[in-house]
Amino acid sequence: MTNILLNINAETIDWSRAQFALTAIYHWLFVPLTLGLAVIMGIAETCYYRTKSDFWRTTAQFWQRLFGVNFAMGVATGIILEFEFGTNWSNYSWFVGDIFGAPLAIEGIVAFFMESTFVAVMYFGWKKVSPGFHLASTWLTGLGATISAWWILVANAWMQYPVGCAFNPDTMRNEMVSFLDVALSPFAIDKFCHTVISAWIIGAIFVVAVSGWYLLKKRETHLATESIKIGAIVGLVASIGAAATGHKSAQSVGEVQPMKLAAMEALYNGGNDQGLTAVAWVNPFVQPDYENDGEAPLRIAMPYALSFMATNDIHGYVPGVNDLLNGYTRPDGTTEPSVDEKIQRGKAAIVALADYRTAQKEGDLTKAEAAMTLLQENMPYFGYGYIHDKSELVPFIPINFWAFRIMVGLGCLFILFFALVLFLVYKKSLTTLPHWAYWVAVIMVPLAYIASESGWIVAEMGRQPWTIQDMLPTWVAVSDLHSSSVITTFFIFLVLFTTMLAVEINILLKQIKKGPEYTH
Numbered sequence: 001m002t003n004i005l006l007n008i009n010a011e012t013i014d015w016s017r018a019q020f021a022l023t024a025i026y027h028w029l030f031v032p033l034t035l036g037l038a039v040i041m042g043i044a045e046t047c048y049y050r051t052k053s054d055f056w057r058t059t060a061q062f063w064q065r066l067f068g069v070n071f072a073m074g075v076a077t078g079i080i081l082e083f084e085f086g087t088n089w090s091n092y093s094w095f096v097g098d099i100f101g102a103p104l105a106i107e108g109i110v111a112f113f114m115e116s117t118f119v120a121v122m123y124f125g126w127k128k129v130s131p132g133f134h135l136a137s138t139w140l141t142g143l144g145a146t147i148s149a150w151w152i153l154v155a156n157a158w159m160q161y162p163v164g165c166a167f168n169p170d171t172m173r174n175e176m177v178s179f180l181d182v183a184l185s186p187f188a189i190d191k192f193c194h195t196v197i198s199a200w201i202i203g204a205i206f207v208v209a210v211s212g213w214y215l216l217k218k219r220e221t222h223l224a225t226e227s228i229k230i231g232a233i234v235g236l237v238a239s240i241g242a243a244a245t246g247h248k249s250a251q252s253v254g255e256v257q258p259m260k261l262a263a264m265e266a267l268y269n270g271g272n273d274q275g276l277t278a279v280a281w282v283n284p285f286v287q288p289d290y291e292n293d294g295e296a297p298l299r300i301a302m303p304y305a306l307s308f309m310a311t312n313d314i315h316g317y318v319p320g321v322n323d324l325l326n327g328y329t330r331p332d333g334t335t336e337p338s339v340d341e342k343i344q345r346g347k348a349a350i351v352a353l354a355d356y357r358t359a360q361k362e363g364d365l366t367k368a369e370a371a372m373t374l375l376q377e378n379m380p381y382f383g384y385g386y387i388h389d390k391s392e393l394v395p396f397i398p399i400n401f402w403a404f405r406i407m408v409g410l411g412c413l414f415i416l417f418f419a420l421v422l423f424l425v426y427k428k429s430l431t432t433l434p435h436w437a438y439w440v441a442v443i444m445v446p447l448a449y450i451a452s453e454s455g456w457i458v459a460e461m462g463r464q465p466w467t468i469q470d471m472l473p474t475w476v477a478v479s480d481l482h483s484s485s486v487i488t489t490f491f492i493f494l495v496l497f498t499t500m501l502a503v504e505i506n507i508l509l510k511q512i513k514k515g516p517e518y519t520h
Contacts, residue, residue, distance in 0.1 A: 035203065160256070163185050236415065268294070274318045349381060
């Protein structure tokens with residue numbers, strides 16, 4: 001892989017990362033609402049199928065109309081996002097395209113065609129197909145979107161926890177050896193469950209907020225009241241589910257990405273019986289002096305909670321940043337090498353690879369075999385051979401620390417919010433609440449997006465500098481482009497995506513103000 005390491009300008013790396021982050025953040029503004037509204041509109045149409053009431057048909061069609069606007073925007077940004085792997089990250093795509101491309105291809109061929117087919121039936125088939133087939137089409141549209149999310153998240157999870165692959169020194173590529181290991185990775189399953197369930201929260205909050213606005217304006221009260229019931233139930237179940245799957249995801253991160261967990265907690269020196277930090281003063285703009293600081297100042301922690309979250313044992317061992325940099329001995333007696341040792345072994349792997357390829361060209365089988373043995377011994381640390389300094393392996397702690405707390409704090413708020421809404425639904429008339437109560441529901445929409453984006457910030461920023469965990473740093477994965485090209489496209493996409501977002505919001509607001517279309 002020595003021919004992959006190019007003398008690429010640092011500006012190109014930073015702007016390529018910024019452009020990908022920009023595209024991903026905008027794309028994720030559309031995706032969760034699509035997944036969440038799919039559940040709401042499916043439930044509403046199920047009620048219509050069971051009752052044959054025109055009211056439920058009108059309700060289902062209303063939420064389907066809002067779903068359609070958002071769905072179209074999500075498709076457009078998603079296509080651009082996938083193309084960036086080839087334009088800005090061509091070394092990455094070349095190195096692992098055989099593996100990473102498989103789930104993306106399945107997503108495009110199977111899931112996208114599935115949802116595209118049934119979404120047409122859902123919108124245009126009300127009078128052309130039977131009620132049962134139409135109901136199935138509605139649920140299959142949502143299922144197709146969810147399956148699409150599954151394959152995208154499989155691809156992302158593989159970057160976080162590369163499994164089912166082997167490096168081929170003859171082709172200089174990582175190649176898939178087990179599709180099932182890639183597709184059914186425990187890390188992928190945890191990521192999928194947590195991500196999709198969190199998307200349901202956004203859909204539920206959106207429905208409650210729109211319905212709350214109708215009640216504020218004293219219109220569409222029946223639709224608003226019944227939709228709030230559905231949204232609050234879905235939201236409460238999803239919020240509790242997100243907390244449960246978040247715990248499982250944290251365990252996965254602790255096992256395969258311990259540096260990310262240490263950054264999330266600003267844990268500089270680990271050990272047993274670790275508490276979970278509730279609040280602490282971590283300067284949001286400055287990387288802390290983790291080598292000399294014992295812990296973040298003004299720290300208030302829940303005793304034993306971090307050990308339990310990471311290991312399911314209140315006395316479990318959790319390594320900190322310094323432990324991971326300097327090496328440590330696990331409770332089972334095994335030793336984790338220091339980063340300095342990993343770097344040296346990574347460099348040895350790179351040299352062994354070069355020796356192997358030279359020996360192969362010269363026909364020296366003995367030398368090739370010896371080089372191959374050395375390469376296999378050090379291959380687990382291959383990516384570390386491109387690390388210049390061990391400090392590069394520490395993510396920016398403040399952004400991970402605060403993003404994690406924003407996500408968790410808002411998640412707890414959502415549980416309380418949906419529980420209160422359900423209490424009001426069944427104990428008090430929703431039409432007699434004070435005006436501020438309806439505005440609270442509306443304000444929850446941006447908070448839901450902030451929580452969701454914060455989760456992705458932790459997931460992606462926490463694994464830096466790795467494009468592929470322990471295998472490929474960002475500066476090796478990026479394309480050999482001039483920074484000016486990336487800067488130009490960055491601002492083109494910024495304008496394009498901002499315009500698309502403004503257009504979508506404008507269309508959604510017009511459709512909401514227009515309200516449901518009643519049929520007689």
